[in-house]
Amino acid sequence: MQFGISIFPTIGPEDKSGRDHFRDALELARLADELGLHHVKTVEHYFFRYGGYSPDPVTFLAAAAARTRRIRLVTGAVIPAFTHPVKLAGQLAMLDNLCRGRLDVGFGRAFLPDEFAAFEISMDDSHSRFREGVEACRRLWSEQDVVWEGGHHRFGPVTLLPRPFQDPHPGILIATSITPESCAAAGRAGYGLMMVPSINKREKTQEMLALYRRARAEAGHDPETGEVHMSYNCYLAEDGAEARRKGRAYSEVTNRVMTDAVAAWGRTGSADYPGYERVLEKVRGSDFDRSLGENKVLVGSPDEVVEKVRVIREWFGDVTLSLQVISGNVPHEESARTVRLFAEHVMPRFTESVPAGTLSA
Amino acid sequence: MQFGISIFPTIGPEDKSGRDHFRDALELARLADELGLHHVKTVEHYFFRYGGYSPDPVTFLAAAAARTRRIRLVTGAVIPAFTHPVKLAGQLAMLDNLCRGRLDVGFGRAFLPDEFAAFEISMDDSHSRFREGVEACRRLWSEQDVVWEGGHHRFGPVTLLPRPFQDPHPGILIATSITPESCAAAGRAGYGLMMVPSINKREKTQEMLALYRRARAEAGHDPETGEVHMSYNCYLAEDGAEARRKGRAYSEVTNRVMTDAVAAWGRTGSADYPGYERVLEKVRGSDFDRSLGENKVLVGSPDEVVEKVRVIREWFGDVTLSLQVISGNVPHEESARTVRLFAEHVMPRFTESVPAGTLSA
Numbered sequence: 179m180q181f182g183i184s185i186f187p188t189i190g191p192e193d194k195s196g197r198d199h200f201r202d203a204l205e206l207a208r209l210a211d212e213l214g215l216h217h218v219k220t221v222e223h224y225f226f227r228y229g230g231y232s233p234d235p236v237t238f239l240a241a242a243a244a245r246t247r248r249i250r251l252v253t254g255a256v257i258p259a260f261t262h263p264v265k266l267a268g269q270l271a272m273l274d275n276l277c278r279g280r281l282d283v284g285f286g287r288a289f290l291p292d293e294f295a296a297f298e299i300s301m302d303d304s305h306s307r308f309r310e311g312v313e314a315c316r317r318l319w320s321e322q323d324v325v326w327e328g329g330h331h332r333f334g335p336v337t338l339l340p341r342p343f344q345d346p347h348p349g350i351l352i353a354t355s356i357t358p359e360s361c362a363a364a365g366r367a368g369y370g371l372m373m374v375p376s377i378n379k380r381e382k383t384q385e386m387l388a389l390y391r392r393a394r395a396e397a398g399h400d401p402e403t404g405e406v407h408m409s410y411n412c413y414l415a416e417d418g419a420e421a422r423r424k425g426r427a428y429s430e431v432t433n434r435v436m437t438d439a440v441a442a443w444g445r446t447g448s449a450d451y452p453g454y455e456r457v458l459e460k461v462r463g464s465d466f467d468r469s470l471g472e473n474k475v476l477v478g479s480p481d482e483v484v485e486k487v488r489v490i491r492e493w494f495g496d497v498t499l500s501l502q503v504i505s506g507n508v509p510h511e512e513s514a515r516t517v518r519l520f521a522e523h524v525m526p527r528f529t530e531s532v533p534a535g536t537l538s539a
Numbered sequence: 540m541q542f543g544i545s546i547f548p549t550i551g552p553e554d555k556s557g558r559d560h561f562r563d564a565l566e567l568a569r570l571a572d573e574l575g576l577h578h579v580k581t582v583e584h585y586f587f588r589y590g591g592y593s594p595d596p597v598t599f600l601a602a603a604a605a606r607t608r609r610i611r612l613v614t615g616a617v618i619p620a621f622t623h624p625v626k627l628a629g630q631l632a633m634l635d636n637l638c639r640g641r642l643d644v645g646f647g648r649a650f651l652p653d654e655f656a657a658f659e660i661s662m663d664d665s666h667s668r669f670r671e672g673v674e675a676c677r678r679l680w681s682e683q684d685v686v687w688e689g690g691h692h693r694f695g696p697v698t699l700l701p702r703p704f705q706d707p708h709p710g711i712l713i714a715t716s717i718t719p720e721s722c723a724a725a726g727r728a729g730y731g732l733m734m735v736p737s738i739n740k741r742e743k744t745q746e747m748l749a750l751y752r753r754a755r756a757e758a759g760h761d762p763e764t765g766e767v768h769m770s771y772n773c774y775l776a777e778d779g780a781e782a783r784r785k786g787r788a789y790s791e792v793t794n795r796v797m798t799d800a801v802a803a804w805g806r807t808g809s810a811d812y813p814g815y816e817r818v819l820e821k822v823r824g825s826d827f828d829r830s831l832g833e834n835k836v837l838v839g840s841p842d843e844v845v846e847k848v849r850v851i852r853e854w855f856g857d858v859t860l861s862l863q864v865i866s867g868n869v870p871h872e873e874s875a876r877t878v879r880l881f882a883e884h885v886m887p888r889f890t891e892s893v894p895a896g897t898l899s900a
């Protein structure tokens with residue numbers, strides 16, 4: 179298994195200044211690099227405490243690239259609907275060179291109605307813009323004299339500069355939360371997958387994973403190489419009871435923040451987002467103790483978290499975990515403690531690789 | 540006077556890899572920081588050797604922010620026509636926090652027909668998109684609950700996150716090459732100015748400067764604080780003859796590269812760009828010896844360049860010079876030598892500030 183950190187801020191100016199947030203986030207990236215974690219990741223969101231401190235993941239990752247030596251840098255995710263593909267592909271190619279090939283690009287479709295409204299984009303175009311944006315980036319990275327004639331963009335022939343460091347292009351992962359067809363499409367294309375197991379039943383996550391792995395195999399892609407990232411809120415303390423007490427409090431902050439961000443779903447409907455009308459009640463109904471019992475949050479002492487990761491590996495196979503160690507406005511020292519305890523006491527227990535696809539029945 | 544460096548790459552993959560370019564560019568930023576220069580700046584361009592390695596100046600500057608301590612970071616320039624203002628303002632606000640307030644934002648209108656074509660934007664909208672983009676960023680940075688109802692964008696109310704580090708917002712400079720009205724508008728708004736003296740007669744540059752300073756004064760802005768950046772190709776060697784020989788060769792490369800980039804002006808006309816039909820012949824007709832004689836390039840021994848800077852100060856007053864030290868695909872060691880020689884032998888001769896606006900008649 180592989181383990182990284184995900185910087186998912188849930189703060190506004192009243193909670194923490196941008197200056198302090200980015201200072202601390204860069205320090206966590208440096209620490210994760212030093213301790214041998216696999217990746218540092220950050221999100222693209224706007225306006226709300228829910229990720230809004232990170233409107234451009236590439237800008238943060240470029241600074242993190244300059245402060246780290248070996249850790250991979252991952253967008254989790256960039257939103258092609260909000261940036262012209264020529265700009266997005268170019269910006270990511272710069273980052274791939276700045277970090278010398280340590281970049282993996284997660285692409286997301288976005289799901290917050292207020293973000294689409296600000297970018298003057300219809301949510302009903304989200305699938306088509308997403309597909310077009312990912313494919314345009316892939317071609318701009320890997321081909322010359324690209325002529326693009328899509329439903330949303332038409333340009334070319336152009337040859338993108340700079341060429342990416344990685345040949346033919348940085349790793350591509352597809353972020354999906356509840357849409358099985360996205361998993362199958364990612365598998366067919368040979369891309370990796372980014373999932374959020376906390377928002378679905380375990381069986382649904384397994385079903386999406388199976389769809390993804392089957393589609394990969396049927397399309398002839400190596401089943402061993404499809405990287406699956408899964409995000410988990412994570413809070414560790416030497417004392418399990420302390421971890422649960424504090425982890426519960428931060429989790430409640432995160433849930434309040436998320437409730438604000440998804441409020442617009444109470445007055446929104448889109449054929450591209452079936453079922454999202456219920457997002458608000460789902461977030462409101464989330465319960466820390468149940469999440470903990472269902473291994474949807476990694477909170478506890480190191481030994482307790484080892485046990486949870488063991489179960490997750492049983493369920494989902496040899497996946498890559500992204501630890502959300504700051505969400506809930508966790509004080510920096512406590513986030514750093516989580517990263518240290520995880521690296522020292524949990525990671526070493528999962529060095530052996532288990533073949534992907536060996537799900538327990 | 541103040542002196543910085545401008546990273547204006549003029550290379551393609553056949554000349555230098557992206558990896559090597561960014562490694563060297565970051566090292567120059569670090570060196571300039573160490574030697575006390577005022578700023579490091581980079582451009583936004585696409586596809587052509589002419590700046591095409593820098594499609595997103597913010598991405599480079601974010602990495603430079605993490606490698607430097609005191610030097611200012613300057614976009615020279617970002618192009619609002621190519622990026623949605625919510626994305627652009629957010630990205631720049633992140634950078635302003637990452638560098639703790641060392642950011643100045645130069646905004647440009649762009650002028651290469653192939654770039655507009657790739658972004659599917661009409662050149663005839665360049666002025667209106669530029670004005671709208673700058674003003675939308677300014678308001679997103681300095682106000683809350685912004686409602687934007689422009690000719691190209693409509694959104695809000697939204698409150699941008701993160702809030703910029705600088706209050707009310709990062710410094711704003713307006714890039715202009717040959718358009719006097721842009722200078723007056725920048726002056727009225729209280730913004731700084733970015734100019735390229737090499738492409739105009741000295742008298743025209745003085746006229747544009749006078750327009751700018753008069754408009755600033757008439758609008759009640761402090762005449763002492765309007766920062767005027769001027770870009771110059773710069774190549775120093777201990778031996779003046781060597782500097783001229785090599786500087787001439789690099790200058791010829793830069794001119795060939797620029798000729799390719801502006802070729803489309805041979806088949807383009809736009810009411811927003813009067814006179815640009817002649818850009819191609821202007822570039823083709825440029826002559827190194829004449830440029831050197833007219834102090835439009837800073838090439839020579841340190842003492843020779845001191846004399847040129849003295850004349851420039853006589854002509855234009857207490858401006859900020861941006862030294863283009865890599866253009867022409869100058870080998871890194873020679874760019875670093877230019878920066879070192881300039882910092883050690885030229886800069887100390889211009890420590891005294893001359894009041895802006897004291898142009899010799």
Ligand SMILES: [Ca+2]
Pocket residue numbers: 302303304305306449450
């Ligand atoms: Ca649709």
Ligand SMILES: [Ca+2]
Pocket residue numbers: 322323336337
């Ligand atoms: Ca070509």
Ligand SMILES: [Ca+2]
Pocket residue numbers: 180404405496497
């Ligand atoms: Ca793996």
Ligand SMILES: [Ca+2]
Pocket residue numbers: 663664665666667810811
């Ligand atoms: Ca017009």
Ligand SMILES: [Ca+2]
Pocket residue numbers: 683684697698
């Ligand atoms: Ca508000």
Ligand SMILES: [Ca+2]
Pocket residue numbers: 541763765766857858
């Ligand atoms: Ca000054």
